[in-house]
Every structure is written in structure tokens, then in C-alpha cells.
Amino acid sequence: MKTEVAAINALEVEFYEALRDGLNGLQRAGQILVKILDADPQRRDVLLKKYGLQHAVLNTLEKIGRGVLLPKIALAGGRLLRLTPGDQRRATEGAVDALVLKDGGGDVLKVDLLCAPKEMLDQLLNGDHIRTLDEQRAYLATKSNAAAAQLGRESAEGMPWKVSGKMIDIVRPIRGVTRGMLLTMLKALEG
Numbered sequence: 001m002k003t004e005v006a007a008i009n010a011l012e013v014e015f016y017e018a019l020r021d022g023l024n025g026l027q028r029a030g031q032i033l034v035k036i037l038d039a040d041p042q043r044r045d046v047l048l049k050k051y052g053l054q055h056a057v058l059n060t061l062e063k064i065g066r067g068v069l070l071p072k073i074a075l076a077g078g079r080l081l082r083l084t085p086g087d088q089r090r091a092t093e094g095a096v097d098a099l100v101l102k103d104g105g106g107d108v109l110k111v112d113l114l115c116a117p118k119e120m121l122d123q124l125l126n127g128d129h130i131r132t133l134d135e136q137r138a139y140l141a142t143k144s145n146a147a148a149a150q151l152g153r154e155s156a157e158g159m160p161w162k163v164s165g166k167m168i169d170i171v172r173p174i175r176g177v178t179r180g181m182l183l184t185m186l187k188a189l190e191g
Contacts, residue, residue: 030065037062050128076114081123098124099136110134133180163188 022146036043047053063069072092073080080091090096095110098120111120113130123136160172168185 023075026061026064026071026074030061030063030071033058033061033064041191047186072114079121080113082128083125083130087128090130096124096130097133099133099140101137101140106137161185 033047037048044058047058048055060069060074064071064074068085070085070088070092073083073088076099080088083091091113095112098109098110098111100107108186112123113121113124116124124131125138126135126139160174161168161170163169163185168189174181
């Protein structure tokens with residue numbers, strides 16, 4: 001059992017070294033590509049044909065070589081690719097602050113952008129930068145207001161009432177009003 005664990009630990013170290021070498025290799029390949037392209041811009045076509053590379057691969061390597069894209073971000077892909085180099089470094093060097101609202105207050109959590117779910121990335125990223133806590137607060141407020149407005153629209157479509165300004169209009173007769181219906185009405189009014 002101990003030999004199995006030791007073997008797995010050794011493989012893990014080997015894996016990490018290979019991964020690190022791969023990231024360093026991407027960096028080096030990008031830097032060399034930039035030297036080639038700066039010396040002869042037409043060489044891009046030769047590289048594409050000769051080595052069977054795709055345009056996207058060369059473009060990514062060129063961005064890495066010019067220092068516009070970090071290798072870890074290139075591998076992560078998605079919306080992280082649009083971040084500025086400074087925010088790319090922030091994303092790869094550690095967790096960033098994320099605002100979590102609860103019970104009228106808020107809390108700040110540390111989130112690793114490289115493995116965050118889509119919903120969290122929606123909150124944390126705004127185009128080419130990582131949102132500040134104030135920007136996150138505004139984003140969450142806007143999202144909450146949009147959800148309340150949607151609730152009001154859904155209520156109007158399926159319920160015998162609709163929200164008009166700060167009033168609830170009864171559009172068809174209601175036979176008994178449940179607590180749930182009242183709470184839905186109140187939420188729609190607050191939106």
C-alpha cells in the first residue's frame with residue numbers, strides 16, 4: 001500500500017513538472033514565433049503549411065510571445081482570454097474577491113477564476129477586467145432587479161393579476177388567495 005502511494009506521489013510530481021515544462025514551452029515557442037514574424041511577417045503562411053498548424057494556434061502563441069496572453073490563461077480559455085495582462089496575472093496568482101449577498105448584508109469570499117463556475121465568472125468579469133467589489137454589488141443589484149421584473153411578467157401571464165407601477169391590478173376574478181400568491185405579489189411589487 002505504501003509503495004502504491006509513493007508511486008502515485010512520484011507520478012504526481014512528474015505530472016506537475018511536465019505541465020510546468022509545457023507552460024514554459026508555450027512561452028518559449030511564443031517568443032521564438034514573435035522573432036520569426038518580426039523578421040519576416042510572410043513566414044506565418046509557411047509555418048501554417050509546413051507544420052500543419054491552425055491560425056488560432058499561431059495567433060495564441062503570438063499573443064503569448066508578445067506578453068499579451070499568459071500560457072495558463074490560454075489553456076483556461078473562455079472569457080478569461082479577454083482579460084488585460086494585469087488581470088490575467090491576478091487570475092493566475094491567486095484567488096480574487098467575490099461579493100456574496102445574504103440577509104441584507106454581504107460577505108467577501110476568495111474565488112479561483114481558473115476553476116470558477118460560469119455564474120461566478122459572470123459576476124466577477126466585465127469584458128476585459130475583473131470587477132471591483134462595488135462593480136459586483138451593482139451587477140448583483142441589476143441582476144436582482146431583472147429577476148424581480150421577470151417574476152412580475154411571469155405573474156402577469158399566468159396569474160389573475162398584474163403589476164402596474166406600485167399597484168396590483170386584478171385582471172380576472174380570484175377565488176381564494178394563498179400565502180404563496182401574496183408573497184409572489186409582494187415580490188413583484190418590490191421589483
